[in-house]
Amino acid sequence: MSLEEQSSEDTKKEMLAFEKYLKDKGLKITNQRLLVAEKIFSSHNHFTAEGLLDELKDNKDRISKATIYRILSIMVEAGLLEEHDFGKDYKYYEHIIGHEHHDHIICVQCGRIVEFIDEQIETLQRNAAAKNGFTITGHSLNIYASCQKFEVCEFNKNK
Amino acid sequence: MSLEEQSSEDTKKEMLAFEKYLKDKGLKITNQRLLVAEKIFSSHNHFTAEGLLDELKDNKDRISKATIYRILSIMVEAGLLEEHDFGKDYKYYEHIIGHEHHDHIICVQCGRIVEFIDEQIETLQRNAAAKNGFTITGHSLNIYASCQKFEVCEFNKNK
DNA sequence: GTTTGTGCAAATCATTTGCACCGCG
DNA sequence: CGCGGTGCAAATGATTTGCACAAAC
Numbered sequence A, B: 001m002s003l004e005e006q007s008s009e010d011t012k013k014e015m016l017a018f019e020k021y022l023k024d025k026g027l028k029i030t031n032q033r034l035l036v037a038e039k040i041f042s043s044h045n046h047f048t049a050e051g052l053l054d055e056l057k058d059n060k061d062r063i064s065k066a067t068i069y070r071i072l073s074i075m076v077e078a079g080l081l082e083e084h085d086f087g088k089d090y091k092y093y094e095h096i097i098g099h100e101h102h103d104h105i106i107c108v109q110c111g112r113i114v115e116f117i118d119e120q121i122e123t124l125q126r127n128a129a130a131k132n133g134f135t136i137t138g139h140s141l142n143i144y145a146s147c148q149k150f151e152v153c154e155f156n157k158n159k
Numbered sequence C: 001g002t003t004t005g006t007g008c009a010a011a012t013c014a015t016t017t018g019c020a021c022c023g024c025g
Numbered sequence D: 001c002g003c004g005g006t007g008c009a010a011a012t013g014a015t016t017t018g019c020a021c022a023a024a025c
Helices: A003-024 A031-041 A049-058 A065-077 A119-131 B003-024 B031-041 B049-058 B065-077 B119-131
Strands: A081-084 A092-095 A103-107 A113-116 A135-146 B081-084 B092-095 B103-107 B113-116 B135-146
Touching: A003 A031, A031 A049, A031 A065, A031 A092, A049 A065, A065 A081, A103 B119, A119 A135, A119 B103, A119 B119, A119 B135, A135 B119, B003 B031, B031 B049, B031 B065, B031 B092, B049 B065, B065 B081, B119 B135
Parallel strands: A103 A135, B103 B135
Antiparallel strands: A081 A092, A103 A113, A135 B135, B081 B092, B103 B113
């Protein structure tokens, strides 16, 4: 099985999970919801509501901004999407597979977003919280850094 | 020297630093700027623009919201204040002394904000960035947690 | 006196919401 | 059918900005 086929397999599985979630919640399966979900599941990039809207406008299919926001919020609720704040005044979303947690490095030059995970950091965080009498419910670690790759600057593309 | 006197000593030093910054930048020393700076330097809590406005309204002195925002932005620029995003739709500010870096634990129950610093985490972050070819320019680590002190819930006071 | 600061109200901008109509189940 | 979904435009809420007047230097 090629990588492409594997990827489309994953997409199918996720589409089914989404449809199941909708059914279980008594929500309807509409064209807009399917289109948005397919677009999201077929990519692993971090994206914004605006960016998604643009991509879907290219298609013949016309989806309103309000609907995009409404669908994003359902998918976050469903645990299929994660919402991030990278210090801009709009939110980023990220397609979650499984639920593997990770942190982000955001390039202050080109806006590139790199994911990483460090189990030691995770453990130290839990300890720090415990030491202060807290039980962690979540966390967000963003490292702002410079990747020194000016030539591939995508800073404003990613909106 | 008592703690109070010490604290007021610090405040004076910071006021001088602020005034020096204003002069160096060719900015004017106005009543509003002095009032806002004094209020901020005399406390070590995390606060919001709205909260600050409320506190200053209690006084006879009337400062407009626009001016508050303008002064906050100068003080951030001057390195006297740090801006934080704790996942709300408004920003938090924090009075910096020296520049000691620290991270935050935010209670999802009562909104209490606790500061902590873990040198091991700092080091691991630098390593993680380096491993990915980045040079850190800054970072933000927020741990969302539950402090189980419902009785002291200040969640909505802090706005 | 000039230049910069302030207050007010209007503008922004991402996101949300009310409402009339539409389409899934 | 009937209720949830959608599109549109208007509302929201934090922050910003234009402008006329006021204060600092």
